[in-house]
Amino acid sequence: MFFFFKSQKQKEAKFMASQWIKQVNESANLVNNTKNPDTFFSRYEFMIEKVNDLISIQKYLKFKGDKPTDMLRQINDKKINTINDFIDRYYSDILEQINKLKTDKAKQKRIDKFYSSLVPYFDQMEKENIDKIDKLNLNLKNNSSFNLGNNNGLIEKSNEVELSNLKWYIMISFGKSTSKSYNKAVYLAQNSPKYDAITDENGNITHTATYTSSKKDFLDFIILYDLVSNWKSTFFIINGDLVDKKTVGKIKYCYGDKCRSVKSNFCYGASYMTANPFGCHRLQISQCNNPWWEYYIKEGAHYKLDRDKLIKRIELTKETFKYCPSFNVENIMNVAMSFPLILKKNEYKKIVSEESNIYL
Structure with a gap:
């Protein structure tokens, strides 16, 4: 798939590329043949990860046939099928x-x-x-x-899902309201993936709708949210934690945009303005807003990373967006820790030159 190398970086790239190409091919074979959901989705994600690894070294090698960027495009184009x-x-x-x-x-x-x-x-x-x-x-x-039971093979349709099987879920609960939208809200809740209604000893009813992080579910959640979020009886629970309306509103705004977007790498930048290596442009550490290389401080003939300041910025965002389905603090911290602590002047200038154009 590739040939020809001159520099040390090309030698290293050639060595890594051979491993990653093998892993991509093995993963593609499993993805196209397995009947196990865990195997399929884990290897599908792993395959994309390895293709992205190949993209990161693409400039050091000449590829025969499809380049890694073409491979990723084809994978994304064929995702639904x-x-x-x-x-x-x-x-x-x-x-x-x-x-x-x-x-x-x-x-x-x-x-x-x-x-x-x-x-x-x-x-x-x-x-x-x-x-x-x-x-x-x-x-x-x-x-x-x-031939199930005495029901002539017909099973009553249920919209119940087990919360223990979900990686992420949000519950929205509300009570009786004089709003003209009340009946519509109840209807939407009843048609959610999981619906519960509890009536207390005084006859007051509380409706609870639970949604997953899938595009369909979350966009349905937004419709209900827009109807009932301002009602006094409304409250929210994400993954078992009671979460305030302000936080839910920020997640609804950002993750909702992701669900509507056609960009598979939305979290790495909704546009070149918010492009970032962390997988969350809400960190506000992006190409055109407080970029990561600005956390380096010039000390004599070299630049030193102010890692504490960088992590403090991440922790500040974490308090709000840790409940977002796509927020991966472990991945974000790994990226932050991967930046060199010390850079020579020419190394720093090279990084700024390359990184400031890499997403354009």
Whole structure:
């Protein structure tokens, strides 16, 4: 796939590229053949990670055939079809398993597994993929050939999901309101992925709707949020923590934009103005706003990184955006710690020159 090297960096790039290309090919093979959700989505993400690694050394090598940037574009262009192909394989596998089972209880458990095992990965899918899952899930539940119980094979449709199976969820709760939007809000809540209603001893009802981080779910959450967020009875819970409205509003604004965006690397920069290496432009450490290389202080003939100041900036943002589904503080800290502590003058100038143009 590549050839020709002159410098030491090219030698190092050639060595790493051979390893990464092998990992990309192995991952692609698994992605195209596995019937296991955990394997598929973990290797799909790993494959993209390795392609990005190849992109980082692309300037040191000459590639035969597709360049890493072309590979990533093709992967992103085929994302919906690739995931749909996996869903079809997984669905067929579940059908085979169900048909081999003898008891209604075992069949029902396997039917439930199809949906519940895919929910944790909704945030990695597109709307078309989730719609396909919903349709196939309904087919499973309504397929009379499964002969479940005395219900002629028909299972009541449920919008329940197990919170323990979710990587991220947000609950929005509200009570009775005189607002003209009350009935609409109740309808939306009842059609959420998980709906609960509790009536206290005084007859006061509290409606609770739970949403996942998938694009479809979060955009549905925003519709309900816009209706009830200003009601006195409304409160929010994210991953078990009570979260104030102001914080939820900021996440709704930013993550909502990501859900609407067609950019797969949205968090690394909604535009060149917010391009950043951390995977969160809300840190406000981006190309055109307080860039990371400005945390270096000139000391004599070299530059020293003020890492404490950089981490303090990250920690400040963390307090608000740690509840965002896409906020990965471990990854952010790893990036911050990867910056050299000391840079010679010419090294610093080179970094500023390269980094200030890398996203253009």
